[in-house]
Amino acid sequence: MAETTKKLTPRERKKADKRAARTAARASGANPRWFVPVMVGLMLIGLVWVVTYYLTQARFPVEAWGNWNLGAGFGFIVAGFLMTTRWR
Template sequence: MPKAKVSKDYRPAPATETAASRTPVKINTGGTPLWYKILMFGLMVLGLAWLIVFYVAGDKIPLMMDLGPWNYLVGFSGLVLGLLMTMGWR
């Protein structure tokens, strides 16, 4: 089997350069605050609950009867805002 050719101008990097460049660096991202998570999940649950209540008992609740089809906007707005907030979650 043929052997690999080794170039004669190969010089390894000095030990200090290699050690410094391979040192792991921990980045402190901080995470997401608790209030942000509560608000995010709360908006999603509130929007879903609004839509479910509208489907089940919308004709018996005066406010929902007055809103009519705008109930969809209210419910989906909560869902979409909560889902958009997930992009900021770390």
């Protein structure tokens, strides 16, 4: 049997290389690029939320929530922390 091979242009070769790299990253269990920034962002948002609540004497971020602002802030922090358990 004769195998036909198509000569790839540089642009097609670059796309094929990127595709192969993504496939290899998935196979190795690596996280996507957005994972770490989202993880750190959630923890920082939670920290800023709690600090803002204390510094403004419960007027901000949401005055009507009262002490539930602490729950919201710690919720962001916990979500970020839970993401750390999946980080590879």
